[in-house]
Amino acid sequence: xxxxxxxxxxxxxxxxxxxxxQTSPVPLLLDDTEILRRLVAFxxxxxxxxxxxxxxxxxxxxxxxxxxxxxxxxxARKPNxxxxxxxxxxPYDRAGLVLSGHMDVVPADEPQWESDPFTLTDxxxxxxxxxxxxxxxxxxxxxxxxxxxxLNALRHPLALLFTYDEELGTLGAERFAKTWPAxxxxxxxxxxxxxxxxxxxxxxxxHLQMRLIFPGVSAHSGYPHLGRxxxxxxxxxxxxxxxxxxxxxxxxxxxxDLFPEVPFVALNVGTIAGGSAVNVVPDQCVVxxxxxxxPGLTGSDLVxxxxxxxxxxxxxxxxSIEVIGDSPPFMLDxxxxxxxxxxxxxxxxxxxxxxxxxxxxxxxxxxxxCLILGPGTIEVAHKPNESIPIxxxxxxxxxxxxxxxxxxxxxxxx
Numbered sequence: 001x002x003x004x005x006x007x008x009x010x011x012x013x014x015x016x017x018x019x020x021x022q023t024s025p026v027p028l029l030l031d032d033t034e035i036l037r038r039l040v041a042f043x044x045x046x047x048x049x050x051x052x053x054x055x056x057x058x059x060x061x062x063x064x065x066x067x068x069x070x071x072x073x074x075x076a077r078k079p080n081x082x083x084x085x086x087x088x089x090x091p092y093d094r095a096g097l098v099l100s101g102h103m104d105v106v107p108a109d110e111p112q113w114e115s116d117p118f119t120l121t122d123x124x125x126x127x128x129x130x131x132x133x134x135x136x137x138x139x140x141x142x143x144x145x146x147x148x149x150x151l152n153a154l155r156h157p158l159a160l161l162f163t164y165d166e167e168l169g170t171l172g173a174e175r176f177a178k179t180w181p182a183x184x185x186x187x188x189x190x191x192x193x194x195x196x197x198x199x200x201x202x203x204x205x206x207h208l209q210m211r212l213i214f215p216g217v218s219a220h221s222g223y224p225h226l227g228r229x230x231x232x233x234x235x236x237x238x239x240x241x242x243x244x245x246x247x248x249x250x251x252x253x254x255x256x257d258l259f260p261e262v263p264f265v266a267l268n269v270g271t272i273a274g275g276s277a278v279n280v281v282p283d284q285c286v287v288x289x290x291x292x293x294x295p296g297l298t299g300s301d302l303v304x305x306x307x308x309x310x311x312x313x314x315x316x317x318x319x320s321i322e323v324i325g326d327s328p329p330f331m332l333d334x335x336x337x338x339x340x341x342x343x344x345x346x347x348x349x350x351x352x353x354x355x356x357x358x359x360x361x362x363x364x365x366x367x368x369x370c371l372i373l374g375p376g377t378i379e380v381a382h383k384p385n386e387s388i389p390i391x392x393x394x395x396x397x398x399x400x401x402x403x404x405x406x407x408x409x410x411x412x413x414x
Contacts, residue, residue, distance in 0.1 A: 027060050029147060032397065033127070035060070035140035037120040040129040046104040046167045049077045053103050057081060057162065061143060065151045071176050078164035080172050082186070085146055086154035086408060089185050096156035096187030097407035098368070099142035099400070100359060101194075102166030105131040112384035126387040133376025137388045138193025138396070141375075145400050149408070158408045159186050163359055169209060169325030173359035183366040189338040189407055191400070193374030194358050195381055198392060198399060200342045201372035202332040202351040203258050205266075206293035206361055208302055209325035211286060212237060212310070214274075215318055218283035227281035231274045233317045234285035240313035241269055241289060244306065254296040255331065258353045265302065266292040266355075288324070292355060295331040299323065328361035332369055338407075342371040345402045354378070373399070 030038070042053040058068045061083055071080040081103075089096060108117035108130040115121040117130040127137070142160055149158060163172030177183075194201075214234040219227025245267040256263035267289065274285030291302050307321055332339055334350070343351055351371070356378060360370035375396040376388040 027062065030060070030144075032140050032144050032393070033120075035143055036127065036132070036137055036393075039136040039140055040120045040131055041118055043118055044104050044131070045107050046165050047107070050103050050164045051077070051079070054079050054081055054162070054164075057103070057139075057143060058083075061147055061160075063147065066146070071180050073164065073172070073175060078172070080164060080176050081160065081162040082180075083146065083160040083162075084157055084186070085149060085151060085159075086157035089157050089187055091182075091184040093412070094184060094186070094188035094367075095407070095412050096158060096189070097404060098159045098161050098187050098190040099138075099145065100161040100163070100190050100192045100363070100370075101135045101139045101142065101374075102163045102172065102359065103136075103139065104165055104167050104172075105134065105136070106167050106382050108384075110384040114385055117384075117386075122390070123387075125391065126389050127393065128385055128387045130386055132386055132388040133195040134378070134381035134386070135193055135195060135374060135376070137376055137393055138374045141393070141396050141400055142193065145404055149404065153409050155411060156408045157187055158404060161186070161190070161363075166359055169207065170327040170357060170359050170362055171325075173362040177362040177366045180366075183368070186368075187407070188367065188369050189336075190360070190363060190368045190370040191338070191342070191374075191403060192358055192360050192363075192370050192372045193396075194354075194356075194372050195374050195376035195378050195388075196354065196372055197377045198346055198373065198375055198396065200339070200346055200348050200351040201354050202334065202339055203255070203295055203353045204330050204358060204360065204372065205259065205295070205355050206297075206299065206329035207325065207327040207357040208291045208293055208299040208323070209288065210290075210303065210306065211288050211322040211324050213320045213322070214285040214287070216281065216283045216285070219281040221279045221281055224281055227283070230282045230285040233314060233319065234272070234274060234287055236313055236317075237310055237319065238269055238272075238287065240309050241267065241306075244309045248291075253294050255294050258331075259294065259355060262292070262355055265294060265297065293329045295329040297329065299326040299328070327357035328365065330358065330360040330364055330370065332360075332364075332371060336369045338369050338371045341403065341406050342373055345399055345406075346373065
């Protein structure tokens, strides 16, 4: 990566550390589109380590006054990044602002791509490439808001929280919430830049994912009495889950009115895997299901309900249940400061809701107040030819600058 020293920072343009020794040259300041171009070029699909993209971000922001810390996954293959400028956070009022997003993207294996998904391509009025909307466009803008801020003008800190494996079930945010020793060292107010077409969102459903395992005994299909078919009880379980889905669709729990399009817990039987050949009695069948959990409900509530339903249907037949993902639902208090100012900046009287889960579900569990607000639309995310409108990308600069000014540069009035 190109590096360039900045004038006035020491001999030969090199920055000096606290002890007076020379450190690495200050990175060249790139424009927002060039940062996006470089971020898109990283194949940060969730199945891969995110160390290359995390290292690039950390190196780019390794500037005087910037503190870069990492929160690694259990296997150390993937870090969350916590990047901070300005004064230390007061743990009592936690003034300032956090800009948050995830570094991973979904696969781009579809044949319908009209250009290389990992090369930023401009066609007409949009930037195309995997992650442009979800959500490397926001990451690029957040990086430069921090890189270009006047450190001497900061009254309150500005921080970035970039996570791993959001696309696999908000795993990085869960890791941060459960292992970061002092979340109170970061500002309370958070903007999560998921693609909302710059509409402020204060609530979303959670996503509970479960794996149901039905054991059998393998045998030659010509001698079925020597085996036990695992798919047959799985079929009864699926019928029971269909009945449960209809029950859930008829119910209106608390906060259902916030999700008028789908005002209930949505249950989806997503995958079924069983058997190895048509002439072999299958010895196992695995069914994976997902439930979209409304705010006010918990994953454990629904695990218990699914278990009870299946136990009745199975009538003693063996099966097991594993929770393989639990992204909590999220709801921000309408009276919160970040809600008020976020809506004001984008000209909304009130915020909305979305049906997809984000890192906000876990961040709220450790005291953060999150507003979901970012460029691009979820309608093009996770699809071939993902894109972000260029005008919206540029407009987000003003939105973020106004929020940074309000939370980090101006005196606090609340």
